Amino acid sequence: MKISKLKLKHQIWLIFSFAIIVFTVMELYLFYSFSDLTQKRAANYGNQMIEQTRRKIDSAFKDIRVSTGIVVNNKLVQEFSVAEDAYKRVFDAGLYVMDLMEYVRSFNSYVSGIVLNDMQGRRLYSLASASGDIFFADRYEVFIQRYKEDSSLRQKGGMFTTILTDEKAGTEQFFYIAPIVEARGGIYFSQIVGYCSIVVNKDNIDGFIENMEMTPNSSLYILNNQNEVVASTNSNARSTLFREILSMDKGSLLNGMEATIDGEQILVHVKDLEEADGWRVVSMIPLHELTSDMNPLRRVSTIVGIGIILSMIITGSLFINNLMRPVMGLVMDMKKVGRRDMGFRIKVRSTNEVGLLAYDINRMIDEMEEMAKDMINIQTRLYEAELIQKQAEFAALQSKINPHFLYNTLNCISSIGLEYGSREIAQITSCMSKIFRYSIKRDELVQIREEIDCIQAYMKIISIRYGNKFSMDLDVEDGLLEMKTPKMILQPIVENAVYHGLERMDQGGRLQVAGSMDAHGDVCFQITDTGRGMEPEQLAALQAKLGMEYPERAPDGQSRSGMGLSNIHNRLRLLFGEGYGLTIESRLGYGTTVTLKIPMLLNAPEPAEE
Numbered sequence: 001m002k003i004s005k006l007k008l009k010h011q012i013w014l015i016f017s018f019a020i021i022v023f024t025v026m027e028l029y030l031f032y033s034f035s036d037l038t039q040k041r042a043a044n045y046g047n048q049m050i051e052q053t054r055r056k057i058d059s060a061f062k063d064i065r066v067s068t069g070i071v072v073n074n075k076l077v078q079e080f081s082v083a084e085d086a087y088k089r090v091f092d093a094g095l096y097v098m099d100l101m102e103y104v105r106s107f108n109s110y111v112s113g114i115v116l117n118d119m120q121g122r123r124l125y126s127l128a129s130a131s132g133d134i135f136f137a138d139r140y141e142v143f144i145q146r147y148k149e150d151s152s153l154r155q156k157g158g159m160f161t162t163i164l165t166d167e168k169a170g171t172e173q174f175f176y177i178a179p180i181v182e183a184r185g186g187i188y189f190s191q192i193v194g195y196c197s198i199v200v201n202k203d204n205i206d207g208f209i210e211n212m213e214m215t216p217n218s219s220l221y222i223l224n225n226q227n228e229v230v231a232s233t234n235s236n237a238r239s240t241l242f243r244e245i246l247s248m249d250k251g252s253l254l255n256g257m258e259a260t261i262d263g264e265q266i267l268v269h270v271k272d273l274e275e276a277d278g279w280r281v282v283s284m285i286p287l288h289e290l291t292s293d294m295n296p297l298r299r300v301s302t303i304v305g306i307g308i309i310l311s312m313i314i315t316g317s318l319f320i321n322n323l324m325r326p327v328m329g330l331v332m333d334m335k336k337v338g339r340r341d342m343g344f345r346i347k348v349r350s351t352n353e354v355g356l357l358a359y360d361i362n363r364m365i366d367e368m369e370e371m372a373k374d375m376i377n378i379q380t381r382l383y384e385a386e387l388i389q390k391q392a393e394f395a396a397l398q399s400k401i402n403p404h405f406l407y408n409t410l411n412c413i414s415s416i417g418l419e420y421g422s423r424e425i426a427q428i429t430s431c432m433s434k435i436f437r438y439s440i441k442r443d444e445l446v447q448i449r450e451e452i453d454c455i456q457a458y459m460k461i462i463s464i465r466y467g468n469k470f471s472m473d474l475d476v477e478d479g480l481l482e483m484k485t486p487k488m489i490l491q492p493i494v495e496n497a498v499y500h501g502l503e504r505m506d507q508g509g510r511l512q513v514a515g516s517m518d519a520h521g522d523v524c525f526q527i528t529d530t531g532r533g534m535e536p537e538q539l540a541a542l543q544a545k546l547g548m549e550y551p552e553r554a555p556d557g558q559s560r561s562g563m564g565l566s567n568i569h570n571r572l573r574l575l576f577g578e579g580y581g582l583t584i585e586s587r588l589g590y591g592t593t594v595t596l597k598i599p600m601l602l603n604a605p606e607p608a609e610e
Helices: 008-072 075-082 086-107 138-148 152-156 202-210 239-246 250-255 287-338 353-399 402-419 422-439 448-465 491-500 536-546 563-576
Strands: 111-118 123-127 164-166 171-173 175-181 192-200 219-223 229-232 257-261 264-272 280-286 445-447 470-476 484-486 509-517 523-529 581-587 591-598
Touching: 008 075, 008 086, 008 111, 008 175, 008 192, 008 202, 008 219, 008 264, 008 280, 008 287, 075 086, 075 111, 075 175, 075 192, 086 111, 086 123, 138 164, 138 175, 138 192, 152 175, 202 219, 202 229, 264 287, 280 287, 287 353, 422 448, 445 448, 448 470, 448 484, 448 491, 448 509, 484 563, 491 509, 491 523, 491 563, 491 591, 536 563, 536 581, 563 581, 563 591
Parallel strands: 470 509
Antiparallel strands: 111 123, 111 192, 164 171, 175 192, 219 229, 219 280, 257 264, 264 280, 445 484, 509 523, 523 591, 581 591
């Protein structure tokens, strides 16, 4: 059977099945067996080795710190450092201090010597014979003096020194020095009265890295904060080499980085010690020692790659003509369709799947033209329905504002009537009649002057209710009074400021209503009270409600405080668009400011565009 007579699905399956199987098997064998395995093994090996060494050294340094802390924090050691009486110094405290140092040195294998120096130059020591001579040399005093003068020594509680070379004995040593701070409550209380110097047993530190299992030419180093080699498996370490390594990216060094050193590819790991500031453990492993057993696999991978390329060339040459000719014709016709050549239809060039696809595309184009006509009609109807929906939402939002105000006002009238008598009730009733007449006006847009009069009538009621407990200032530009505004948008905000801000104050509260034009020609009102203010969480919740399209649909149990403000905000957005509405600022103990922004209205506004 000729391949050209097969269905296109079968032709594509035949080509890609063969190519994918060969390519997948070969590439998986190449990459997973060689590259990925080699790199992971190298990185894991180096990381495990350096991490093991770091933990051992950190453990040893921690033991040194703990041992030093036992000495410097001992009360008799502190008393011994400040004692003036020679008898008391030698017999009362000296014997105990000496026993303590002997105990610490003998039970900590990393400590080969301990020396106590007070501020008067007196010295007490417990030393191993191999490390004792260095303490009596002048170069030790000069070496250690700069650490005693370091202002950060007390803050850190102690520090490890750099290496001191004893040229006479041919040895290298480093120390841990910590200040003795008097804490007994004497005349030297909280002062440094001496220093404790610990000779670190360098032989034991060297033993950590000498026993590490490494490749033949691998190197492991312990560097101090001056990049001096404290211990290593390579006697030819160079300081310039470490400066080059440590200048590399720290995150890459932590996980292992390949570097070229003396023409050789090296895998470098660097980890900081936790117990010694600036100290590091560095490992360098030649990559060829980790990958030498992978060379046969490299050769096999090369053969596999060549096989994949040849296979794809042969299979592509056999089937490309049979596959691409009808497909390319279909692509060219689809480009004409994409240019919206109305009335053009795709030519059916074959009877296989490409031909069926062309037939279905032609049928789809016919249906799409019919659907486009239907969608234009549907979109027109949806736009009209959306306008009606917005008008209904606007009316619903406005209807939610007035009942809340009427409820609170009626409570005020009831309270005043019971408490004071008819004069106050008459005043409240007069103000209420003004507000009622204003609220039932048929006009949805009113003059700003009328809205201000409504606020003044409301504040008259509040002033009677609370006995002039707080005052209100009006500062509205005269040029705004004749402009238009939606009805009943300022009064609910003022009411909210009274009941949630000023009502909780004993006296002295102040409410300010200001109106002005901003730089963009919009009308801005600011209602500011000096009340209690809001918690940050409460303010954030209220601002979130302003962003909700329908705050009245909040889930059951959720707080509905600030619902009036949300309704006003949504009412203004429905009328004028997204650029208008409310913003709220508040600080606990300072008060709250509500800013309302509407466009300048000299006539009735046009509906906002979507």
